[in-house]
Amino acid sequence: MRLFSQLSWYFIREWRRYLGAVALLIVIALLQLLPPKVVGMVVDGVSRQQMSTSQLLMWVGVMLIAAVVVYLLRYVWRVLLFGASYQLAVELRQDFYRQLSRQHPEFYLRHRTGDLIARATNDVDRVVFAAGEGVLTLVDSLVMGLVVLFVMSTQISWQLTLLALLPMPIMALVIKRYGDQLHNRFKLAQAAFSSLNDQTQESLTSIRMIKAFGLEDHQSGQFADIARDTGRKNMRVARVDARFDPTIYIAIGMSNLLAIGGGSWLVWHGMMTLGQLTSFVMYLGLMIWPMLALAWMFNIVERGSAAWSRIRSLLSEAPTVGEGSQTLPEERGSLQIAIKEFCYPGSQHPALRHVNVQLKPGHMLGLCGPTGSGKSTLLSLIQRHFDIAQGDIRFHDIPLTELRLDGWRSRLAVVSQTPFLFSDTVANNIALGRPTAELREIEQAARLANVHEDILRLPQGYETPVGERGVMLSGGQKQRISIARALLLDAEILILDDALSAVDGRTEHQILHNLRRWGQGRTVIISAHRLSALTEASEILVMQKGALVQRGQHEQLVSVKGWYQDMYRYQQLEAALDEEENEKGVSHG
Template structure:
């Protein structure tokens, strides 16, 4: 597809906005036409004044009257331009809001596979810089096009019909050459601006990663290395933007050179016509002033091509994301009310782009009130199983059912509303602890927030903070320990009061005593609810109704804690090792206590 066709497609893709806001655009276009007509009056009046003065046919009072008319015209044009800009930018700001809402909605619908392909900094750049460019092209660009065409056509008609079509044709001879040169600049600008936006995305990525990992960078003494890396990316971004600026800087000089030649031809040809009596001096003066009015339409057209090229390059980046369908398709059914039977029958699951299956031959049946434990060595498939349970990915062979309905038949929101999940890497927003706990239920009372904090054994820790539940946790909960962040995340999940609670190694950062207390509270809270716990520390699974030992994506062992400890295998070996490790740690603590005494 050629660049020019793609520009047309940009406006067609945004036609829904133009149709919906037709009143604003029609009002702005009508005002522009009226402005163009009013701007034709001053050159005509100046020509009349010049002829009247040279021919001694105008009195001083009439000259003042004409000057007053030009002043009134200028004031009216100023006011009308103010109104049409209000109409234009009011619509443009609304377009920006809606495009960003669509962009965010698209990001929220995507699944982990999408975020494996797109980095955070790039997504931020598209949602901010690229959207601004598209809005500018669809708003200011369209109106500039209309303004320049209306004004340019009106001036050409007056110059040709009322003054001299021969002189008009002579004066416009440089314009086709200018149009060809500007089109070439537009082609270059489109490609260079697309590369510049990609470089800006890389700069955003580097900035975001450096800021989020600043503590690790300082602890490893990598400040100079990261600074050099950032400087290199910043230089590359600057060079690509400079290449855009070099093309951008050619537009205005080209136009002014063309305008200069037009004026030269107009003055030369017009002087000859005045000398031979084909025009009056006043008519030539009006013609030169009308030609001056052509400067804005030509500048505006070049500017319009400039911003449309930038907008089309930005739109191609946005469109590539907006048109990307989620890997998980939406079902049509809602779940019936109340807890139900969870059935898992996975014959095989493979990650997109991978060759080796991540899960094979997994069959689970969980009734309300039961607890399922998941364990196994690193990379055994625990997190993969939890991902497909949350429907981050769809299963190629097999299915998962709840209330007898396959997850693929359900609306994603309907299914996920039954889940409360605590991941192994808890995320806290830069907000108060109370608001972080109440994330899923913003209307929760303080009593409800404190009740789930007690269940998660974090209430006492919170009270020791400077402002208690109103303490700001900083970005990503930077002022809290790992165990505190995990327990606040557990409290947040419990507040949802969901039918299925999933804990993905969510107790790894708490000590054994706190873990025991949380599990005791969960057993009391989880009556009538399904609880799924994935853990490396096997003491967290001793009360589970059934434990699955995962190895290489398959279930190597299954059963309750007593059964698995009694039979040989990974579970018994790891449990004994962890018991010895815990005993040694306790002896170390006791020895330290005696030494202090």
């Protein structure tokens, strides 16, 4: 029952719909009292030979009219009640998506994709079902039960009513115990469903790698284990669920036995007529639905409560990166980085130490260093995925923590290490950040990214669907389409996080040439493992273990002993050997 108090904000807001549905339910409950009363009158009238055929037909007509009215009213309250609950589903999913879009990488380090999908779908469905069907059964059972109980007690016999309802308190205690068990077990079952969902999502997104390594049987075995565990936990829920109906039917059977036994004794002693006993038994039959509904309500509300606790725990998480209040000036500005030390949440080991850089408009900054040196961490901090405890990053001499997030990120265009394409056309993927862009603008961005000719060779050109995650394209094509997407934004700061790793040297050279032309007056930050991508940078930072070990322009760094010189010579030698191998292959061919 906690769920109703937790959702009280929604019930209060939609009080007109819920109040209308409750009012109609009360009218329906009153109308349903009519048939047992009429049947009792008919039985007494016929047994005493005091009812004519016309009177009998009149009462039959009254019952038919009541049945039609009840049918129509049930239709109306279902529209009111379930319309309100479906609106709750829309709002919960909107809140859920808005919460996910506000979160930062630290949040996604703690939550798996499959679990988030399960909460947004299965858990929301359970809450909505409880807010619709749960409210219906609660109100319907209470109204019908109390009204019937009142009529049985006042119009027929309160002694017989008390006798017939003796099994009910015992049934209520047992059902309450079942409800507590169901809440705990269903919560575990939903967590298991999340794990199953996560395993399914990971298997589908990595299916090509699974096949490449021949891991189909291994992955199938893992999936089967998780599916069995989920099945076991759902079976524990089903075992509790299966106890509700037998308990109710036993209680109802005992009530009927006591009612018929006690009522027969009263009729035998002339304290009740046969028609009254018939009406009482019919009224008691009307009590079956409230009792069943009450148990069912406990069932679905406990499920909804368990699901709501999972949803609420996620909706209540505040973003780790707070929103600032200042807006940026329209003109372009300098980016100042002054990081004393940065550690990832939950880690004591510094990921960055003593990084100081100033970038003016029109400058290109190059980042290089071995894997794990802190390049991507620095780019994440510039994008304000995390906040810095010791040091800060400023733009227009304003700390990023004081800026509105949407205002700051509107100045950035980012191409990450792993480009992501949506299941849409090439044109729509490029125009992701500017949906209203014209085709000529999209084509211009594609030319700058040196992917225009590749797109024209696709079956439908720019209207070619790329498949899920760009499955129809090569790695280099996906990277260049992602670069075109960023260039179309025409942002002030362009960040390329190892975004040229999948293209050949000639294509890389052409893209860099285009970027130099495009980037006049803009700030470009390039992180790369292939040092040829950094030769034109205004300044290059060489990073190792989170610290700057060298900095300067390309000509300066290749002339000084260190990591940059060694790596550049190695890559030049590797490129020469590859070219020699290619020439030998051509001559042999």
